[in-house]
Amino acid sequence: SQQGEEDPQALSIQEGENATMNCSYKTSINNLQWYRQNSGRGLVHLILIRSNEREKHSGRLRVTLDTSKKSSSLLITASRAADTASYFCATANAGGTSYGKLTFGQGTILTVHP
């Protein structure tokens, strides 16, 4: 079964710096999504990139996808203290009865120091 794995597991940076998180997976996917979770809150959908896309931007977020290496990266530019959270990648299968199922990685804990 596929599994998203993020690295690093924890990342600590200063406000204004860029944060890069990576995700690897094992099987063919339809799309890959990134989510954020603030402490004690639910998961917030950040961005979705389809398997035929290589890069996508949304505000200060940039996501890349390399299907040949089965990997993705999430870049947060000009980080803010409010970006402190756990970040998860999740992959979605292409079809079959499990087309709605997301497979999550264990997440990266990002801490941005003011």
Next chain:
Amino acid sequence: EAGVTQFPSHSVIEKGQTVTLRCDPISGHDNLYWYRRVMGKEIKFLLHFVKESKQDESGMPNNRFLAERTGGTYSTLKVQPAELEDSGVYFCASSSQPPPAGYTFGSGTRLTVV
């Protein structure tokens, strides 16, 4: 629009007791999902409803877990009898579009079995 709402936010029960978690999806969202995160592990898929039908329940751990979505609106997840290893955070998500798509997650129910 109101988001995905989960009740209760926290529940502490004794081993062997029964607990029922509830999820109210965003109105009109046909797709409803349950996920859970056991301490220290990744977020795992439990099941997917399309309206009132179970599309995929491959992630349900065992027959102590029963999910329902009568009428295709809110959903309940009952654990009976609860075991220590059931402790974790249970997330519900919904989406209006057929997968794959970005989902809206609730804040989760933190279940502690003692």
